[in-house]
Amino acid sequence: MTDKIVEKVAVQTDESRDQGRRAFLKGSAAVAGGVLFTKAASAAEGGQYDPKKAVSTYAGKEEMTEVLQDGAARKSLGFGVRKYPYGMPSPYEKEVQRRTLEWLTPDAMASITMTPLQSLHGIITPNGLHFERFHGGVPTIDPAEHRLVIHGLVERPLIFTMDDLKRFPSVSRIHFAECPANGAMEWKGVQLDSVQWTHGMMSCVEWTGVRLSDLLKEAGIKPEAKWLIPEGADAAALTRSIPMDIAMDDCIIAYAQNGEALRREQGYPIRLVVPGCEANMWVKYLRRIQVHDVPAQHREETSKYTELMPDGTAQRFSWYMEANSVITYPSPDFKMQGPGKYFVRGLAWSGRGKVKHVDVSFDGGRNWKEAHFTSAVLDKAWTRFEVEWDWDGSEAFMMSRVTDETGYVQPPMPQMRELEGTNNVYHRTAMVTWRVHPWEDGKNGGMIENVQY
């Protein structure tokens, strides 16, 4: 069993490494410093593939001799087309779900679910697994009835139907959406035992829609307009104040995610996408954008989504999500399979641009090894990293640390806690630590534990 898993991991790694290389060759200069192609390098030295040498790893391992038999799938017909007009994952994947912690919120309408990051691959979150955060439940809105109004400090207030919006030039961009409370439960100390709980208040999908700058210009935005107050059509009528510079930078009014219409949970029929910024600003069920000269100072930017410091002061308008990273494999959902080689992988992202380096430490932060990227490196998007690790079976403290293209280096938790205390709630973006228990002949069950410094 162990061998099979490791073998599978190795194959995947070769494939994904090639993909990473192609992305690199396409000219993503930011990756240059970070990628190591050890295999390509040895091929260039003129060596030849030696099949005997290649399989020497398996020397001395017990050979399976029992003859393989056909299973039920081979001996009967499968189901036909249109059994599932909208496809479903295999029933064997039924544990891969969004999950919530019932003690977090008093009801399900103002609540949150987390994405099972431990079960995801690559950088795209399937639509059915995108994390959910509602302030007033999910409305089911008829797109034929839905309207978007842009008014306020504009020359020409305008109203748009869904058809109108889809007539505009479109953009498709892959961006992460992260609740600023991601990791909030861990400010005071370690509380949770899965990367789904510690980092799952975020997802990453391809958003398609209209540039917000196009729509604002369409309405003749006035020079004195400095802020936007977008508002949702749902019970929460969520509002945030968005400064004009961010609105005109790269915001999108999205009608699609991962190639299909937005899911209701993500704002069907349209939502605002504010790349790199708190997902609370990404107003769902968007029906109105008031163009304004001052911020609204509404509940979601004063009473909530402000960060309490130890001295009683609080930060407001915390727009950008800091660069952050986490190891998803191995992580507390997995068990170590014994000493040997592991391909440690995880996700890194930055609200301020592209990920530049990811380094991984196995000794609690004293020494670091640079990881390479197995996905494309995109602006304000998840980036998948991987690093080879020869585990000798002794206790290890695994951490990942991202550096983004602005030069910001992800800090360790004690440093962040010293400055920001433990009651901040939001933007807990320091490193986490996975403690790999010593192997000791399997005595500890290969346990990987979330601990905190």
Next chain:
Amino acid sequence: MFNTKQTLLASAVAMAATGTAFAMSGSGDGSANGEKIDGKYAANYAEIIKENNGEYLDPKVIEAILGEDATYGRTGLMAKLDPANPYSFEVDDSIDGGNHGNAQCKVPAAFTEVHEEAAKNYTNDADFKAYGFGKPIAEEATKVWNITVDGDGNNLPDPSVGMTVEEGGELYVQFCGMCHGDFGEGAKGYLPLAVDGNLVTSDFDDSSPMKTVGNYWPYAVTLFDYIRRTMPFWTPNMPAIGDAGYMGMTGYIMQSNYIPVGFDDDGNPIELDYDTVYNSELLMKQNKYMKNQGNFFCDHRPVIHNERCMSDCPDYMVGDGKGNIQNFEQARLLPDGTPQYNVPERMHEDPPGVGHAGM
């Protein structure tokens, strides 16, 4: 605290006295713009950032622009609050204490790529002409949707709309009390509205402060705006309550939080009476007296600027911050030694939440 210009000036002077390091090449004579900030910041910050590949958060770049002492931790934060600092999110009138009006924040000038992109997409797009795919709409036609009130009180109902605090209290008990408590003390895990608590925590193990209207909310108008648009939870913006009812409820919550309507000649707070008719004029008065309003400052992150250390890193980056990797916290353990998680919340010893009640 970080909310008075006086403090800032004092800190700026202190900082200037310690000198400024300009380590980067090509920063000319390293002179600052010299107007507001007294020789402290490099006027050519944009050049410095460009020369360093756009890495405006690299510690070396920040040092070259702000000076070494302005870079790190709390000290760095003080300097960043000065609106003229290219790394500041603050705008000119946002950091006065007291009645700060509608305090704004901005994207710092040093985030050059954001500004360049915005200029390209907007201010420099001279050729843009509307596609014409939308339909004109009269501002008047948005009036049912447009009931948002901003921090300045724009769009509040006319002062003739209101009811007494007592009547507002009756409505509150009818529509709000079951979730928020009849006196705003909270219920069923929903947010309390009027629990007075200290926001300062001195100890790691202090329980998280409860943030309510009285001790935390910076604007009173926000309360009216929020409850009128979103409450009661199950049927928001309820016609049976109406603007007068929402105004009365606001008055009741303000009273429950002991927000004064003014101060007498001796400086004692004048409290809101039950038989006072609460309206938008009183609300705007109270907007000035929110207890916590001077304690908000613009986001200043990041304040930690580490080097990307690869080997034999210094102790403050390692383990517990003192170099000890064995000094870690675990989840609470069950008697058999198994880690168990969130026991107080699951046992209903603690209210739901992530260090604050409810979300």
